[in-house]
Amino acid sequence: MAKLSLRNVSKRFGDTQVIHDFSAEVDNGEFLVLLGASGSGKSTLLRIIAGLTDASAGDVIFDNLRVNRQSPRERDIAFVFQSYALYPHLTVRENIAFPLALDKFKGWHHIPGVSTIARRVFGSSKDIVKQVASVSSMLELDEYANRKPGGLSGGQRQRVALARALIRNPSMFLLDEPLSNLDAKLRAELRGEIVRLHRLTGKTFVYVTHDQVEAMTMATQIVILHNGIVQQHATPQEIYARPANTYVARFIGSPPMNLMTADVTDGQPALGGLRFPAPEQLRLGNGTVTLGLRPEHLTVSADVDVPGLAGTVRRIEDLGADTLIGVQPDPALGLNMWELNQDDLLWIRQTGQTRLMAGDPCTVSPEARMASYFDSDTGLNLVSAGKDSDAGMLPTRG
């Protein structure tokens, strides 16, 4: 059982700073997801927690004990790799038994030659065989016990890797994009499996991924990293409802949040003539603000006379249960679309199908009270910043 604290951890490789001053507290039993695009430093951070990479500065603390100098083994963690990292020359059973057999090694058992025999002898001892059998059956690996990893599918291999992690009964599970090499169906299946293992063991899980679906469905806490800087550390719901800054707003959600520049006059934001009721916490003078609306908080209708933003339907993506509609706002509105918006379109999510066709004129009506407001210079969320979630920092440029 371990509570994980990271204090001012940073990492540089030569001149490149990969992680900037990272601090976090993770309580025992939490499922923390480190989410970020590739190169965000999330894997490096996980490897620092594991002891596979040294931190350049800062403390890694397990239950009040600073473990910076300890080997992965001494930290009592289990690590699941994206590439599975099974031992190809050992059978599934031997792979799972490997960490337990090594637990029994005394100093002289490590002598080359002796170690080979010792691993076999310990691996076939009664207690280990029993534990391997129970873990294999939990992960439905019994029938493959005598196969080598080469004869298994990707999903089965990752199950073996999970079994090898599980059997140790470690204080913490660290998983580095374990599902990235699998196809969509298996990914969903193993996602459920990992959540089940988390509930079953009640241990701390730290899980690295670039997949927001994995993060949203599995995590109890998410840390979003960008260029080695924490953007937001909060629950999945909080991150989705109140993204700390424009980066998070664009990173989470598919399609991402629509961002537009709204003019503010006398504290009242307006978008193409449409006024938005500013929340109480928001104190705006005159100027501009970046206004964000999730696709599901917009509705589109073919009726051009209703109040809203006039536009033309450009793209329709029918997902079956949902339909995504890309609308180009009427240039006459002078709507300043956020530079990052995909194809400069406003994306709307609607349940079911639509009768609209590409090229149709339409009106988009926002659910104004669901809007998010970001500082147009710093990109920080003007409502949530400094409240119950960690204040996000703006992504650095360059």
Added chain:
Amino acid sequence: MTTQEAPPITQSAPHKRRLKAPGNRSFSKPARYVMLAALVLFSGFPLYWMLNTALSEDSELYGQAQGWWPHWERLADFGDLIGSVPIFKWLTNSVVIAGGTTLLSLIFAVLAGYALSRFKFYGKGAAGFLLFATQMLPEALLVVPIYALFASLGLLNGMGGLILANVAFTMPVSVWIIKGAIDAIPYEIEEAAAVDGCPRVTILSLVLTPLILPSIAAAAVINFFDGWNEFLLAKTFIAERDLWPASVGLASFIGQYLTSLNSVMAAALLFTLPALIFFLLVQRRIVSGLTAGSVKG
């Protein structure tokens, strides 16, 4: 619609035909067998002729044309030969020297190959190059300096010194073979082993070595044959007849005035057999090693 000729109906599906390697189609099956038989004959004939010569009469070898079939009845004379020189002693010496060279060379090669593959250290490029550079110098050039060195260290006239000298010549190639093999093993496997509680020495012995076994076998063959066939150093360093390896012993059959061809061939045959057996033992591993790379680890 114009009248277009329908594509000819073929026995096999087009995608299957394309999968066939071009080499398979260029020769018919009998032709391939004939060619293989020719190759076997080509490489096997010297061995057969060795046997034939060993079993021929002196008169045949120096006078009339040598017959195509061996005189099996002369097999008994092999016994005389074995009795006249300590051939088994020499063969045993050869096994010790070749085996020792192989073992020592492989131990060094695995350690050095691992270091060159996985560690970053100052002078790594230079170390790798120097290993290669030793191969650029001919053995004959180094015989005298090594002799002088060994004389002062008291390593002459012993198999230990000879093994040491052999290792110096055979190890560099093995290091590069094994470095290449370790390069191909994903580093995550080592990290997984570290997480599972292996110190580095145990990672090397329990995880890495089994994975690069085919390359080790390949290096072993090269080392063993180098040690087995080595003549120059053995001839120079070892004076005592009982300590000779078989390669030197074999050469001693060649006299200044008289060379008994059939005895030389008989001894040569005995010299070839252990090497052949060794190769057959490790050959299977090497072949499996050639296909092992295709399986994603």
